[in-house]
Amino acid sequence: xxxxxxxxxxxxxxxxxxxxxxxxxxxxxxxxxxxxxxxxxxxxxxxxxxxxxxxxxxxxxxxxxxxxxxxxxxxxxxxxxxxxxxxxxxxxxxxxxxxxxxxxxxx
Numbered sequence: 190x191x192x193x194x195x196x197x198x199x200x201x202x203x204x205x206x207x208x209x210x211x212x213x214x215x216x217x218x219x220x221x222x223x224x225x226x227x228x229x230x231x232x233x234x235x236x237x238x239x240x241x242x243x244x245x246x247x248x249x250x251x252x253x254x255x256x257x258x259x260x261x262x263x264x265x266x267x268x269x270x271x272x273x274x275x276x277x278x279x280x281x282x283x284x285x286x287x288x289x290x291x292x293x294x295x296x
Contacts (some may be wrong), residue, residue: 192291192292193292194289194290194291194292195258195259195260195289195290195291195295196260196261196281196282196284196288196289196290198258199258199260199281200281205279205280205281207277207278207279207280208277208278209275209276209277209278210253210262210264210275210276210277210278211276212234212236212253212276213236213237213253213254214236216228218237218254221294222254222259222290222294224239224261224287224288224289224290225239225240225242225286225287225288226238226239226252226254226261226288227239231249231251232249234251236251236253237251237252237253237254238250238251238252239252239261239282239286239287239288240286241283241285241286242285242286242287243285246285250263250286251263251264251265251276252264252282252286252288253276253278255278259290259295260281260282260290261281261282261286261288261290262278262279262280262281262282263278263279263280263281263282263283263286264276264277264278264279265277265279
């Protein structure tokens with residue numbers, strides 16, 4: 190039986206609680222955690238993004254690495270007219286994004 194990946198371990202702890210994210214300002218993720226995430230500029234946003242492995246889905250998805258759970262999260266921009274906007278992690282990265290981190294990667 191395969192060991193659970195870090196996404197599964199985090200999900201097993203209960204419902205994901207969205208949280209505000211400060212975007213990465215530089216490439217700082219260990220190579221064995223990067224997986225299919227790519228560093229670069231997409232839509233004027235310089236940070237990590239990835240693409241889904243679902244056929245015909247050519248969009249870039251902004252992602253951020255959660256160091257506490259050693260796991261990638263999907264993020265989106267929340268616009269707030271009064272305060273400006275912010276990035277919010279809204280779920281653990283989906284399997285289709287190719288960002289699964291295994292126990293072997295962590296060791």
